[in-house]
Amino acid sequence: MFPKKGAVLIDKLLGALVPLMAAAVAFALGAIMLVALGANPFEGLQALFDGAFGSGDRLAATAVRATPLILVGAGITIAFRTSVINIGGESQIIAGALLSTVTALSFPGLTPYLLVPMVLMAGFIGGGIAGAIPGALKAYASVNEILSTIMLNLIMVQFMNYLLRGPLIDPYELEAGTRIPQTQRLSDNASLPTLVDGTRLHLGVPIAVAAAVAAYFLLWRTPVGFRLRAVGHSPKAARAAGINVQRNITLALGLSGALAGLAGAILVFGSQGQRMVTDGSAAGFTASAGFNGIVAALFGGLHPLWTVPSAFLFGALLTGATQLQRVLQVPSSLAVALNGIIVIFVISSSRVRVRLKKLLENSSLINKPDQEETTEAT
Amino acid sequence: MDDFFTTSVLVATAAAAIRLATPYLLAALGETIGQRSGVLNLGVDGVMLLSAFFAYWTVLSTGNLWLAALVALLVGLIMGVIYAVITVFFEATQGISGIGIFIFGLGFSDLMFRQQVGTPKPVPRLPSVNIPFLADLPYVGEPLFQRSLMTYLAFGLVPLTVVLLNKTTFGLNVRAVGENPQAADSLGVSVERTRFAAIMIGNAFAGLAGAALVLQLGIFQPNLTQGMGFIAVALVYFGAWRPWGVMGGALLYGVVNATVLQWKALGIIPVSISDLAGMAPAILTIGALILLARRVHAPAALTKPFSRH
Numbered sequence A: 001m002f003p004k005k006g007a008v009l010i011d012k013l014l015g016a017l018v019p020l021m022a023a024a025v026a027f028a029l030g031a032i033m034l035v036a037l038g039a040n041p042f043e044g045l046q047a048l049f050d051g052a053f054g055s056g057d058r059l060a061a062t063a064v065r066a067t068p069l070i071l072v073g074a075g076i077t078i079a080f081r082t083s084v085i086n087i088g089g090e091s092q093i094i095a096g097a098l099l100s101t102v103t104a105l106s107f108p109g110l111t112p113y114l115l116v117p118m119v120l121m122a123g124f125i126g127g128g129i130a131g132a133i134p135g136a137l138k139a140y141a142s143v144n145e146i147l148s149t150i151m152l153n154l155i156m157v158q159f160m161n162y163l164l165r166g167p168l169i170d171p172y173e174l175e176a177g178t179r180i181p182q183t184q185r186l187s188d189n190a191s192l193p194t195l196v197d198g199t200r201l202h203l204g205v206p207i208a209v210a211a212a213v214a215a216y217f218l219l220w221r222t223p224v225g226f227r228l229r230a231v232g233h234s235p236k237a238a239r240a241a242g243i244n245v246q247r248n249i250t251l252a253l254g255l256s257g258a259l260a261g262l263a264g265a266i267l268v269f270g271s272q273g274q275r276m277v278t279d280g281s282a283a284g285f286t287a288s289a290g291f292n293g294i295v296a297a298l299f300g301g302l303h304p305l306w307t308v309p310s311a312f313l314f315g316a317l318l319t320g321a322t323q324l325q326r327v328l329q330v331p332s333s334l335a336v337a338l339n340g341i342i343v344i345f346v347i348s349s350s351r352v353r354v355r356l357k358k359l360l361e362n363s364s365l366i367n368k369p370d371q372e373e374t375t376e377a378t
Numbered sequence B: 001m002d003d004f005f006t007t008s009v010l011v012a013t014a015a016a017a018i019r020l021a022t023p024y025l026l027a028a029l030g031e032t033i034g035q036r037s038g039v040l041n042l043g044v045d046g047v048m049l050l051s052a053f054f055a056y057w058t059v060l061s062t063g064n065l066w067l068a069a070l071v072a073l074l075v076g077l078i079m080g081v082i083y084a085v086i087t088v089f090f091e092a093t094q095g096i097s098g099i100g101i102f103i104f105g106l107g108f109s110d111l112m113f114r115q116q117v118g119t120p121k122p123v124p125r126l127p128s129v130n131i132p133f134l135a136d137l138p139y140v141g142e143p144l145f146q147r148s149l150m151t152y153l154a155f156g157l158v159p160l161t162v163v164l165l166n167k168t169t170f171g172l173n174v175r176a177v178g179e180n181p182q183a184a185d186s187l188g189v190s191v192e193r194t195r196f197a198a199i200m201i202g203n204a205f206a207g208l209a210g211a212a213l214v215l216q217l218g219i220f221q222p223n224l225t226q227g228m229g230f231i232a233v234a235l236v237y238f239g240a241w242r243p244w245g246v247m248g249g250a251l252l253y254g255v256v257n258a259t260v261l262q263w264k265a266l267g268i269i270p271v272s273i274s275d276l277a278g279m280a281p282a283i284l285t286i287g288a289l290i291l292l293a294r295r296v297h298a299p300a301a302l303t304k305p306f307s308r309h
Helices: A005-036 A042-055 A055-081 A089-106 A114-141 A145-165 A172-174 A204-221 A223-233 A235-240 A245-269 A282-286 A289-299 A306-328 A333-362 A364-377 B007-036 B044-062 B065-091 B092-116 B139-146 B148-166 B170-178 B180-185 B191-217 B228-238 B243-266 B271-277 B282-292
Strands: B128-130 B147-148
Touching: A005 A042, A005 A333, A042 A055, A055 A089, A055 A204, A055 A223, A055 A245, A055 A282, A055 A289, A055 A306, A089 A114, A089 A145, A089 A245, A089 A282, A089 A289, A114 A145, A114 A235, A114 A245, A114 B282, A145 A364, A145 B271, A145 B282, A172 A333, A172 B180, A204 A223, A204 A245, A204 A306, A204 B148, A223 A235, A223 A245, A223 B065, A235 A245, A245 A282, A289 A306, A289 A333, A289 B092, A306 A333, A333 B044, A333 B065, A333 B092, A333 B147, B007 B044, B007 B139, B007 B148, B007 B191, B007 B228, B007 B243, B044 B092, B044 B180, B044 B191, B044 B228, B065 B092, B065 B148, B065 B191, B139 B147, B148 B170, B148 B243, B170 B180, B180 B191, B191 B228, B228 B243, B228 B282, B243 B271, B243 B282
Parallel strands: none
Antiparallel strands: B128 B147
16 A cells, blocks of 8 residues: 555655654753752753854854764765664764875875865775774674774774874973874865855855765765665675675774764864864763764764755754853853763654554544545546 | 782782772673663763762862762763663763763763863772781781772772672573573563663662772872773773673773782883883783683674564
8 A cells, every 4th residue: 555645745744843842852851950950941942052053153063063964974874874872973083184284294295286185085984994993893803883983982082193293293382391182283285275264164165065965976866875785675686696795894884984084074174273182081082973973873863964054953962052152151061961971762652652653543533534535446 | 020029019019900900890790781671881981080089089178088989970870861761761871971971971070170170189999908907917917908999999899799780580581681681571571671780780889990090099080080990991801791700891891900000110111111001901801802702602682672573
């Protein structure tokens, strides 16, 4: 039996409505948290909004903040459509950033027309390697990719600390004895050009959007994407159709990691300091984009194109939270806690959606026209 | 290296290994029970962070270590209810919903810490309790019998978990719904209720693990666990879903961590590469996963939500 037009419409409406309701509930919880912390929730919301959209400069900051989330999120959708889960965004961002940093250090004098594409490519490759490793481990050694990507996160943060405190440290930090784990100021020839003067809006933003569009085309308009999705639907059926399941699983995590790695390069060469810097933790460099990207992808329904507005929304939440901290002295980690709640709601709500639909179908409201149609048909 | 192989240093390292293994063991034992019922809980790290913070905050404001452990247990139970509702009743994807719990725990513990405490202040640590006679034994007395009650509890829970899983009706139900929920359901075992209970126990253990961690350190800071909860999840695979195996894994972690710490202190590992040495536990885990992935048998219904429809 084909689904009725009305049912399809209701399904679509609910599909859009449920994440929004989840976000609304999360925001309500956020407001309750603000009250509990002794802050006025309306002032909080005002500060959040001002911080994210209040001026051209802040809007640019939001877009810049959304950039790694778009890339990581688009990567997550590729992995997800192949039925592999990538929780290693943090490690892949770091790997991409490190390789692009080394590239810029090796060829500081190269013309920007060559160096900018090179550092971006280096980020893509670095992240790709960090993604392909757990991919290959899953494909060829049956190692659970959730665990291996998490372990790689723990490994890469130490590796980053080693490099930024040792071989790659800014010589000035050694001289001054401050020993902040950061590189020297990298070649300006590698710097991502600013698009709007007076703001921080740089080339990385359109690159990220283009990458998300490319991910969409790859998945739904190319044979490569067809194979990835076939493996995602049913590895058995894909294998029977002659698709190399192992190679595609490795490819999916590799591509997913590559996009995260590109985000890493953009974080370094789109930064104001034009250097790679951390505080000794992964989040000190990535600002947890590897995890927040998962949130953005989920909220965007695991569709690369919807990931873009979704990432923009979370970018706004994160930049807004910085303002919240400035104005109301509420720690910006409130945004992180809210992100977690949103994940929990959205992930629970696909089930809620099914239940709601069933409930609606059983109610007289939809059932009646349905029955009429069936009686007509018979 | 000679500095390391002296009796006093080796005994101190062994003692540190057992102390460091305690939070891993508690968290991993809880995760074992949950996974045997077919539920993967990746939120352990978040639960540990939350319970660690609230335990720390309790000690800071009351000075009462027991109250702190109780609060941590309660935090674990509350998070257990949340996780159970999400995964059992809403049938959410377990891998991702656990990450949601983790992100929430990471953010909320950070938020509460910065708002309520601000700068890390030390609190009293768990006192060691000497077991009469045994504590005075040469070599083994200090590492094994001069530990805190939390450590005794963690290791005591290993045989209890074995009994719970293998010798009780509840344990039989847990294993049944983890292997074949449809069959268990047709025999009248409530899959929902059994998994709910298993998740609650698992999260209670995770809560205690957070308390053990923070009360052994005597200090809290944002992201205190640094992925310990995730390693605890890996330890369950490592131990092939058996409590004694999990204990072996936790001890191995304790030994590796304690040795790295000791070698750093003795200068065997120079400061310049100490970050590289910090990679050891995670590399060890990946190595173990590669070796074990195709040899151990996971509960058949692990990560699969159950629905009658």
